[in-house]
Amino acid sequence: MPAEPATPPPPPVAADGGRRWVAVVAVAITVLAWASAFVVIRAAAQSYGPGPLTEGRLLVGVLALGAGVLVSRRWVAPTRREWALIVLCGVAWFGIYNVALAWAEQTVDAGTTAMLVNIGPVLIALFAGLLLGEGFPRWLVIGALVAFGGAVLVGAATADSEQTDLLGVLLCVLAAVTYAIGVIAQKPVLRRLPGLQVTFLACAVGAVCSLPFTPQLVGELAAAPAAATLGVLYLGAVPTALAFSTWAYALARMDAGRLGVTTYLVPPITIVMSAVLLGELPPVLAVVGGAVCLVGVGLSRRR
Numbered sequence: 001m002p003a004e005p006a007t008p009p010p011p012p013v014a015a016d017g018g019r020r021w022v023a024v025v026a027v028a029i030t031v032l033a034w035a036s037a038f039v040v041i042r043a044a045a046q047s048y049g050p051g052p053l054t055e056g057r058l059l060v061g062v063l064a065l066g067a068g069v070l071v072s073r074r075w076v077a078p079t080r081r082e083w084a085l086i087v088l089c090g091v092a093w094f095g096i097y098n099v100a101l102a103w104a105e106q107t108v109d110a111g112t113t114a115m116l117v118n119i120g121p122v123l124i125a126l127f128a129g130l131l132l133g134e135g136f137p138r139w140l141v142i143g144a145l146v147a148f149g150g151a152v153l154v155g156a157a158t159a160d161s162e163q164t165d166l167l168g169v170l171l172c173v174l175a176a177v178t179y180a181i182g183v184i185a186q187k188p189v190l191r192r193l194p195g196l197q198v199t200f201l202a203c204a205v206g207a208v209c210s211l212p213f214t215p216q217l218v219g220e221l222a223a224a225p226a227a228a229t230l231g232v233l234y235l236g237a238v239p240t241a242l243a244f245s246t247w248a249y250a251l252a253r254m255d256a257g258r259l260g261v262t263t264y265l266v267p268p269i270t271i272v273m274s275a276v277l278l279g280e281l282p283p284v285l286a287v288v289g290g291a292v293c294l295v296g297v298g299l300s301r302r303r
Contacts, residue, residue: 023253026246027262033243035269038110039277040231041102047228050103051213052220058094058207060236065200074194085185090205093182097175104171109280114270115154116172121261122148123180131184140300147264147296153289154267187251195248261300264293
């Protein structure tokens with residue numbers, strides 16, 4: 001007798017739809033966590049220097065991500081090229097980016113810092129089109145320009161000329177550049193390696209780079225208030241371990257340029273959090289800029 005026909009697999013469209021929704025949730029977690037990071041760094045920077053703050057959060061991130069890798073039991077041996085890209089991502093995005101960001105927020109408020117750093121998605125879209133072959137889709141370009149205009153409005157509304165110095169602005173730009181470099185280096189590696197593994201390795205590279213700050217970190221741990229230390233722990237567990245993992249998950253399933261534009265949502269969320277937690281009330285123009293950012297992100301998602 002002929003064998004019973006095999007049960008047909010579920011329609012691929014439904015499966016793709018399910019994966020898309022998971023990716024959207026991953027992006028939402030990333031955006032919210034990264035927005036909170038600007039606020040927490042602003043508060044913790046009163047007690048921790050840029051280097052020790054970076055080392056503290058990365059060490060916590062390495063422990064949390066390492067535990068996740070052990071639980072997942074998924075490990076793929078990187079090739080020599082993949083190791084080079086992971087090291088580049090770790091040095092640029094986890095190392096230099098975090099030091100520059102913490103240093104900048106000593107003189108630049110959280111909302112303005114978030115706006116300045118978010119020129120990064122424009123650089124990501126540019127680099128992805130040039131280096132990753134993603135091209136320059138019309139709606140991506142339009143959405144990026146609209147969202148960038150909103151980010152400029154946010155920055156114009158929240159910048160304080162008496163507190164924001166040139167060095168702080170330049171450090172924000174440096175953070176944006178290293179952020180874009182990290183994303184572009186990470187994207188090709190995620191085609192073969194698990195996102196959690198890539199995030200763990202890059203975070204470990206960044207932690208190794210920050211080891212020279214250990215003596216200063218030990219001294220500041222002894223003197224810092226409990227709230228500032230809890231902030232460092234939060235930065236390591238949530239914006240670093242959790243958010244970078246959800247970002248890697250989404251990046252493995254989306255174009256780098258299109259995903260990068262979604263981080264334009266970070267500045268308006270940061271401003272709201274700053275108003276609630278730090279007492280930095282956003283002016284009306286900042287609210288308008290945040291709305292323009294949302295419109296730009298929506299346009300960038302069109303096909």
